[in-house]
Amino acid sequence: MWDDLFANRPVRLLYITGRGFDLRAQSVLRELVRSVEYSQPKIDKATLLLVEFSAYHISEELRSLTEENGKALAEIFKPIGSVVSESFNANSAGESDIGPTSLLRMAAQKILNQIDEYTDIVLDVSSLPRVAYLAIMTGILKKILPDLQRSNALYAGGVNFQVVVAEDALLDANIRSEDPRSDLTLIPGFSEILHSEAASEWPSVWFPILGERRASQFEKVWDYIPPSAEICPVLPHPSRDHRRADQLLVEYRELLFERADTPRSNILYAHEAQPFEAYRQLLNAMIRYKESLGVLGGCRLLVTPLASKLITLGAGLACFEMQAKADQNSCGVAMPYVEPTRYSTSMERVRAAKPLVSALLLTGHAYDPSTLEKIQS
Template sequence: MRWDPYSLTGDAKFNVFWKRHLAERERRILLVVGKGFDVRALETARRLHELSANVHVWLLAFHNGQQDSAIRRARTEKNVEGLGKLFPPERIKEVDINLGGAFEEPVASRQTYEKIRGAGDPNAYDDVIVDISAMPRMVAMTSVAVLLRGLDLAAATGRSVNLHVTTAESVTADLAAGQGSLRDQVSFVRGFSGELTSQTTKNLPHVWFPVLGESQRDRLDRIHQKLTPDEICPVVPFPSREPRRGDEIIYEHRELLFDTFQVEPRNILLACEYNPFEAYKQVFEAMDRYRRALNTLGGCKAFVSPLSSKLLSIAVLLACYDHLFGEVPGKRLKVGIPYVETATYADPVQKPDDPFELYSMWIRGEWEIVAQTAADAGMSDERNV
């Protein structure tokens, strides 16, 4: 497993980690952020500015062709203005991403993939930070996936760039961001289709791992209709900040899960809400059990839907990425990440003082060399927090 050990920094140690990291040597940093209305949009940028980091910014300006409400427009403009006060305009590059209209084919992942690849060369920097706090789910996951794969491939030529993912995590703020209405179609993170429609693998069983959050009935129903899974293993956030959150999520969706989907209670899995790397291991291992069990029958297709927090969404991406590109013995899974995007957003009811925790996940780069050296020497990775 690639991310075992791992490097995760929680809110209390965020500044300590980055101050130490920046002091090690001169670093050129690329910060990828969303041009959004979320009140947490600038937290990573503020912290880096306070530490006098040498930062260039790719500002992902996503739109769906619809008129923004006055409150969303005002909050977005406030965030853009705030970013301009932190970094000079010549260091901020706006990257336009068309999400497609509400009644059009979902194109967010494909558009994000193309725009990120065309925005510039991330290998020109020492560290790339993707702050997903104010990004739509598909934009966030695709941005991380395309940068991770590109930097991994570039490392083969000898240039190793660090990739970090940050997010200001708050379940309360996520729920208050304005849920709106959903698209009718199910879409997949680019490169993670699971070969759902492939004729050559159409007879392979489908195993679905929906990572559950609040108010996901409609998404669950649409993805279920698309996948027609043979086995369903719901993933519940536990342990979590709210001890009863997992129970409440199961109770909220009990009729759909147990009556309609006929989920076996023993199939329910647990994933740590506030540690994406532990959740990654839990999801990866659950997927791998099916891979090993069904390999003798020709294999299977595994689909993982990120319907919970952004931290758990990164856990989903890492588990699927590791199965697709990592060191897996034997036959690989066909891996898909299906999701139903938001078509229209309701006005957010977030408050500026909503509590959150800022997380920094070191996904690739120098830490892997340190971790491997420590493992070879029989030492533990002291960056695990």
């Protein structure tokens, strides 16, 4: 795909990735650089934007792994372009007078201000926290797709926007997100409906996308969800671990079925490794609730991502499209989340990861009307 995408045109490439402890980011970048060196496109400019995080608490071992990872990423990219760094601290302790949602918005905007001059934007979420890559991904989509309803909108003026990830759901399950903040974090652009007085009487539907060891975050978010909300848990199935969905049901049994009395029929299943399938499942569910609750005046659709990366990406895409489809007088979408302040895992697990590289081409030349006509003919 990359060989065809970069061929026969000048390329100005911006590659965005996290300078974190997750070594999986090296797998994706190494594959892309290898493709560029093999196909030898005309590179007018290439920039690696390393997003740094200093506000999270991690062990000294993971901190040293972060330094190692940053140096390795810069070295891999060196043959094709330059490297710049940008701080992204959505929960800085020194900014106590500013809420986490506002901090996240300002941090994401610093990234969005740098994308204008590029023809190709690659967002690698392998080593980025959820709130960071969801805010960046939806922000870029809103910027290059100001009107999703227009004909051939996904061509986006020829800007190729990809989201790539080295996915290993087993490693994600073993990275502990601990010490959640007390404040709710809302993904920028998906917050107004929770604060709207006009929508305060609308029924709410909450889609928590379940992941391992996230029960404390689940409970913190639940404190902000309207008590009468319908809960529709999203589980990963099919999965590499065939028992994963069952194990998650056991882990969240007390919360979902004893305290909330969630009907079993409300459970949604999304393919662990197919983000577009997760996107379709969630989007269709939101559309059904919008149509059925329309007789009550409107509804609020709330999505909390607690799962592994590919499902979370699918959920982000579903929220982006649903918001574009929604009439603000009858429906609204929000992504409430409680950000952890501490991440922990073992270096051995990180180094032993066996990731599968996936690429989602969201906009650009693949959606060129003339290209589609040729394929159809």
